[in-house]
Amino acid sequence: MNKKKIGYGFIIFLIFMWLCTLISKSIYASRLPMVTTCGIESKYIEHVVEAEGIVEAGAKLPVTALGGLRVVAVSVQAGDRVEEGDLLFTVDLEDMKEIMAQQELDRQKTQLQIDAILHNRELAQEKKELEEARAREDYDALARYQDTLVGRAAENVAQAEEALDELQAENRAHEDDWKKEDGEQKTEEEIEAERKAREEEEERLKQELQAAAYAEADAKWNRDNAVKDAGRKVEDVISEEDQDAALAVYQAEAEGIQEKLSAYQAVLDGGGKITAPMSGMVTDVYVQAGGRVPDTASFLLADDEAPYQFCVTLTKEEKTYVNLSDDVKLKLGDRKEVNARVDYLAENENAPGSFTARIQLPEETGAPGQSGTMTCAKAGEKQSCCIPLLALHEDQNKSYVYVAGEREGILGTEYYVEEINVSVVDKNDKFAAVEGALTEESRIIQSADKEIKRGDVIRLASPE
Numbered sequence: 492m493n494k495k496k497i498g499y500g501f502i503i504f505l506i507f508m509w510l511c512t513l514i515s516k517s518i519y520a521s522r523l524p525m526v527t528t529c530g531i532e533s534k535y536i537e538h539v540v541e542a543e544g545i546v547e548a549g550a551k552l553p554v555t556a557l558g559g560l561r562v563v564a565v566s567v568q569a570g571d572r573v574e575e576g577d578l579l580f581t582v583d584l585e586d587m588k589e590i591m592a593q594q595e596l597d598r599q600k601t602q603l604q605i606d607a608i609l610h611n612r613e614l615a616q617e618k619k620e621l622e623e624a625r626a627r628e629d630y631d632a633l634a635r636y637q638d639t640l641v642g643r644a645a646e647n648v649a650q651a652e653e654a655l656d657e658l659q660a661e662n663r664a665h666e667d668d669w670k671k672e673d674g675e676q677k678t679e680e681e682i683e684a685e686r687k688a689r690e691e692e693e694e695r696l697k698q699e700l701q702a703a704a705y706a707e708a709d710a711k712w713n714r715d716n717a718v719k720d721a722g723r724k725v726e727d728v729i730s731e732e733d734q735d736a737a738l739a740v741y742q743a744e745a746e747g748i749q750e751k752l753s754a755y756q757a758v759l760d761g762g763g764k765i766t767a768p769m770s771g772m773v774t775d776v777y778v779q780a781g782g783r784v785p786d787t788a789s790f791l792l793a794d795d796e797a798p799y800q801f802c803v804t805l806t807k808e809e810k811t812y813v814n815l816s817d818d819v820k821l822k823l824g825d826r827k828e829v830n831a832r833v834d835y836l837a838e839n840e841n842a843p844g845s846f847t848a849r850i851q852l853p854e855e856t857g858a859p860g861q862s863g864t865m866t867c868a869k870a871g872e873k874q875s876c877c878i879p880l881l882a883l884h885e886d887q888n889k890s891y892v893y894v895a896g897e898r899e900g901i902l903g904t905e906y907y908v909e910e911i912n913v914s915v916v917d918k919n920d921k922f923a924a925v926e927g928a929l930t931e932e933s934r935i936i937q938s939a940d941k942e943i944k945r946g947d948v949i950r951l952a953s954p955e
Contacts, residue, residue: 523948523949523950524939524940524941524942524943524947524949524950525939525940525941525949525950525951525952526893526895526936526937526938526939526940526943526949526950526951526952527936527937527938527939527951527952528895528934528935528936528937528951528952529878529879529882529935529937530931530932530933530934530935531875531876531877531878531929531930531931531933531935532877532878532922533873533874533875533876533877534873534874534877534922535870535871535872535873535874536870536871536874536877536917536918536919536922536923536924537868537869537870537871537919538812538868538869538870538871538919539866539867539868539869539919539920540805540809540812540813540865540866540867540868540869541864541865541866542803542804542805542809542848542864542865543803543862543863543864543865544801544802544803544804544848544862544863544864544865545801545802545803545860545861545862545863546799546800546801546802546823546852546857546858546859546860546861546862546863547774547799547800547801547802547859548772548774548791548793548794548797548799548800548859549793549794549797549798549799549800549851550793550794550796550797551774551775551791551792551793551794552769552771552791552792552793552794553787553788553790553791554579554767554768554769554788554789554790554791554792555787555788555789556582556765556784556789557751557754557755557758557784558783558784558785558786559590559783559784559786560582560583560586560587560590560758560783560784561582561583561586561587561781561782561783561784562580562581562582562583562778562779562780562781562782562783562784563580563581563582563583563763563780564580564581564780565579565580565776565778565779565780566578566579566580566581567579567580567773567776567790568773568776569773569774569775569776569860570772570773570859570860571772571773572770572771572772572773573767573770573771573772573773573792574767574770575766575767575768575769575770576766576767577766577767578764578765578766579765579766579767579789579790580765580778580789581763581764581765582758582763582765582784583763584759584762584763587755587758587759587763588759590755591752591755591756591759594748594751594752594755595752597748598745598748598749598752601741601744601745601748602745604737604741605738605741605742605745608737608738608741609738612738619728619729622728623725623728623729626721626724626725626728627725629721629724630718630721630722630724630725633717633718633721634714634718634721637710637713637714637717637718638714640710640713640714641707641710641711641714643710644703644706644707644709644710644711645707647703647706647707648700648703648704648706648707650703651696651699651700651702651703652700654696654699655693655696655697655699655700658689658692658693658696659693662689662693765789767790767792769792770792770795771792771793771794771795772792772793772795772858772859773790773791773792773793774791774792774793774859774860775788775790775791776789776790777789777790778790793859798851798852798853798854799851799852799856799857799858799859800834800849800850800851800852801821801823801831801849801850801852801857801863801865802847802848802849802850803847803848803850803865804839804845804846804847804848805845805846805847805848806844806845806846807844807845807846809846810836810846812867812869813833813836813848813867813869814833814836815833815834815835815836816832816833816834817832817833817867817869818830818831818832818867819831819832819833819850819865819866819867820865820866820867821850821852821863821864821865821866822863822864822866823856823857823861823862823863824861824862824863826856828866829852829853829856831850831851831852831853831865832850832851833848833849833850833867834849834850834851835847835848835849836848836849848865850865871917874916874917874924876924876925876926876927876929877922877923877924877925878892878922878923878925878929878935879921879922879923879937880918880919880920880921880922880923881937881938882935882936882937883913883915883918883923883925885915889912890912890913890914890915890925891910891911891912891913892910892911892913892925892927892929892935892936893908893909893910893911893935893936893943893945894908894909894910894911894929894933894934894935894936895907895908895909895934895935895936895949895951896908896909900948905948906934906948906949906950906951907946907947907948907949908936908943908944908945908946908947908948908949909945910945911927911928911929911933912927912928913925913926913927913929914926914927934951936949
């Protein structure tokens, strides 16, 4: 009997211990973080760029008006549509009359300058004509005088030649008669003396001829140089003087002032109302009441004949997935999505690191100033090891994932957190393609109901 009681007691003890162990294990397990796991997948990492933008005019035409006029009232604003002849703004007529009076005064001053220059030119022309006439008279008189001197020199040469020729002829004629004269016999001494006298006379005449020839050459040289100098003086007088640009400047200034006065008068005749020269939507306004009209455009109007453009700014990362000629989808306001293509893509000069994309809109689509969204979806290469982006952890130096490992613990088989380093190949807002020590059997921890770290014991939400 006692043995049976002991056996029953032992059995009850074992049951009690089993119940305690089971309760302890349940309590222990209930305090562990619960995680959900997933495996690696093979898929395409699609990149979707969504960016907001605004519709702009495909071409803007400037509307200009006389600069400097004071604006009384502006009748349109950006976004308004105007037709040719519609009132844009009104200017202050009294202010404009004061400007016209000043312009007229400036025109008169400029005309006085022009008249003075023309009068001085007329006086200078008369003086030049007188100087030319005198220079030509001096040239003619000098030429005649120099020709006279050359003629005299030539006459002296001719006389010297004639005298020399006569003496030489006489010497040849009397060569045989030197020994006789009037039938009388001459001595050798007398003959020699006479021959010597004749030779000396001939030599003297030759020297006179040479001197006359030199004098003639000098006269010709002096004549040529004197006439050339006189001719140059005539050329200097009749040559055109350097044109003074002052007259052209004043004339151009006077013409410009007169054109402005005519334009002012046209505005005055129109009652100071500035109207649209064409039809279109007003995209930019550069005048305001109380201000003055700029010298540049006062308004910009969208050209109705040019298609509108959707303009969007992209970050450097977004530009990685958007390229020229890419197909995109546009949604403008409540309209349906339309298919389009990127027609222009370039970096912003004023904001390096950002890019502007322009998309030409189909006809009758959108209006300047309307906002919308561009969507560009691009699938990359198929990746063999992809995980949910929630499973990827990154800090400054590395990327890693948590994996549920299996081991024996104090209460039997348990799961714990392993940390595996990976490198990110590509990713989007949902998935990441990675490389590392992951296999198809890896239980990648995607989420946990508590904060976990490497080595923590965990429990699986859906144990395999």
